[in-house]
Amino acid sequence: MSAESTVILDMAGIRRALTRIAHEVLEKNKGVDNLVLVGIRTGGVHLARELAARLEEIEGAKLPVGEVDITLYRDDIKGHSAHLPVGKTDIPFSVEGKKVVLVDDVLFTGRTIRAALDAIMDHGRPACIQLAVLVDRGHRELPIRADFVGRNVPTSLKENISVKFDANYAPAEVVLEK
Amino acid sequence: MKSFKHKDIIALRDLTKEEIELLIETAEGMREINSRDIKKVPTLRGKTIINLFYESSTRTRTSFEIAGKRLSADTVNITPSSSSATKGETLSDTALNLLAMKPDIIVMRHAVSGSHYYLAGKLPNCSIINAGDGAHEHxxxxxxxxxxxxxxxxxxxxxxxxxxxxxxxxxxxxxxxxxxxxxxxxxxxxxxxxxxxxxxxxxxxxxxxxxxxxxxxxxxxxxxxxxxxxxxxxxxxxxxxxxxxxxxxxxxxxxxxxxxxxxxxxxxxxxxxxxxxxxxxxxxxxVLKQVENGVAVRMAMLYHVAGGELE
Missing domain, CATH: 3.40.50.1370 (Aspartate/ornithine carbamoyltransferase)
Incomplete structure (x- = not known):
């Protein structure tokens, strides 16, 4: 479908970005106390697990990782030509009073994040929610910003950014398609 | 990707294997909501669902009502004793009158097999879900x-x-x-x-x-x-x-x-x-697991007809 595609982050680049984000998360929160990770299905979940592994390497503590599916919280239910299947939300811990780091692969309009915030709030009242994304491609339609960003990539609306994962769900590369 | 493009769900006979799989998978995702403290998602906010039951039912009607409410839709129940059918109004007239109130989905149970197809033909802008028609389908x-x-x-x-x-x-x-x-x-x-x-x-x-x-x-x-x-x-x-x-x-x-x-x-x-x-x-x-699954399945049905394309 795409005539041109450029790899803007390879596996090593993604790994370095996640390691830096892990350090930033620890710095901002002064450790891992009361910290939980929630990934947005499906890309964000794989990244959240990677991030949890990085945090464990650095701090030696295993953080709980939840998954949130935002399909039921979308603002565009009507008018989907291919109606989206509902995935499973699985947050096997209480978010009440926790510091939640929400993880997604690409930050674009901000609508997905808005939906995810509502979904998490329906599970309880966290102390705070911080946002970590691998790529911020701009074009926000809502007043939302990320606390931790792997790479800022200015894009045009015609371009598309996707994060590819390998067979073991490890992030393999970030591709810009024109 | 699996997709669901029906306006109505009247019979499993009308659905493909993939569509049935999609409904079952969606219901599996919906179950999580039913185990939360706050059992509600905003998906169908502002949608109106009429439960029109010409035959008695406790389980199915309650289940559809709870399903609609957990998706944030407004649900209204009409039962035989409270409907104008006892005064002699035809199904077609009842439906057209209800339609004037602009519901998005009508969930109907009726003693006559095939009555849902008749109704769906009359109501192009409203989804019909069959909650049982005669000896036809459920x-x-x-x-x-x-x-x-x-x-x-x-x-x-x-x-x-x-x-x-x-x-x-x-x-x-x-x-x-x-x-x-x-x-x-x-x-x-x-x-x-x-x-x-x-x-x-x-x-x-x-x-x-x-x-x-x-x-x-x-x-x-x-x-x-x-x-x-x-x-x-x-x-x-x-x-x-x-x-x-x-x-x-x-x-x-x-x-x-x-x-x-x-x-x-x-x-x-x-x-x-x-x-x-x-x-x-x-x-x-x-037996009780079936009832529990009923709510999730009906949430999946409401979700897919509400989002499916109108032909």
Whole structure:
């Protein structure tokens, strides 16, 4: 479908970005106390697990990782030509009073994040929610910003950014398609 | 990617295998909501659902109402005693009057088979979901039954499902036959000859058995149907005691099925007639699990017709 595609982050680049984000998360929160990770299905979940592994390497503590599916919280239910299947939300811990780091692969309009915030709030009242994304491609339609960003990539609306994962769900590369 | 493009859900016969899979998978995702403290998502906010029940129902109507409410839709119930049908209004007139109030989805149960197709044709801008029409289909029951079987076995393909009882009057049996055939299960039917419709084999992968034992032998699922005393005269069977002797499920004949088989019943149960209380309350019974799955399945149905494209 795409005539041109450029790899803007390879596996090593993604790994370095996640390691830096892990350090930033620890710095901002002064450790891992009361910290939980929630990934947005499906890309964000794989990244959240990677991030949890990085945090464990650095701090030696295993953080709980939840998954949130935002399909039921979308603002565009009507008018989907291919109606989206509902995935499973699985947050096997209480978010009440926790510091939640929400993880997604690409930050674009901000609508997905808005939906995810509502979904998490329906599970309880966290102390705070911080946002970590691998790529911020701009074009926000809502007043939302990320606390931790792997790479800022200015894009045009015609371009598309996707994060590819390998067979073991490890992030393999970030591709810009024109 | 699987997609769902129907305005209405009237019969499992009208759906493809992929669409049935999508509905079951969606219901699996919906179940998580039902276990939360706050059992509500904003998905269908601002949508109006009318539950129009021309036949009595507790389970199905309540289940559809809860399903709608958990998706944040506004639900209104109309029951036979409160509807204008008792004053002689036709189905078509009732529907057009309701339509003037701009509902998004009408969930209807009606005694006449096929009435939903008639209504769907009249109402191009409103989705119709069948909650049971005569002896035709009861798609939400078929879907929740399949979800309950999938929970136990992880698959539907290759299962042996015995359906025992009054097949003639059973829309539950017909929806299960349509759905399970598409999913690759084999269906074995048993019941008194007076309650076995001729030609039922043509509906799907169906074998009609002479005795109940034959049907439940090595079955993975034993589904018992309710004796619908309101729908028949005394001519179809001599009495319930005799019926129970030949077509009732008890701990003894349940041993003929596979050791890990599950027992299902669409309810309401006539205890001691279709099933002994030992079986209803036993370990193999999935009767309450079926009811629990019913809410999730109906949420999935409402979600997909609300989002599906209008033709």
């Amino acid at each position: 798609p939400s029951q078929g879907l929740l039954d399949m979800l309950t079987m999938k929970d136990r076995f992880g698959r539907l393909d290759g299962l042996k499902v015995a359906i025992v009882g009054d097949i003639t009057h059973s829309r539950v049996a017909r929806s299960n036959i349509q759905g399970l055939t598409k999913m690759g299960s084999s269906i074995y039917l048993a019941g008194p000859p007076t309650m076995m419709p001729p030609g039922v084999e043509r509906l799907g992968n169906v074998t009609v058995c002479g005795t109940m034992k034959e049907a439940i032998q090595d079955a993975d699922v034993v589904m018992m149907l309710r004796i619908q005393q309101e729908r028949q005269g005394k001519t179809l069977m001599p009495n319930t005691r005799e019926y129970s002797r030949y077509f009732g499920l008890n701990p003894d004949n349940l041993k003929l099925a596979k050791p890990d088989a599950i027992v299902m019943h669409p309810g309401p149960i006539n205890r001691g007639v279709e099933m002994s209380s030992y079986v209803v309350d036993g370990d193999q019974s999935r």
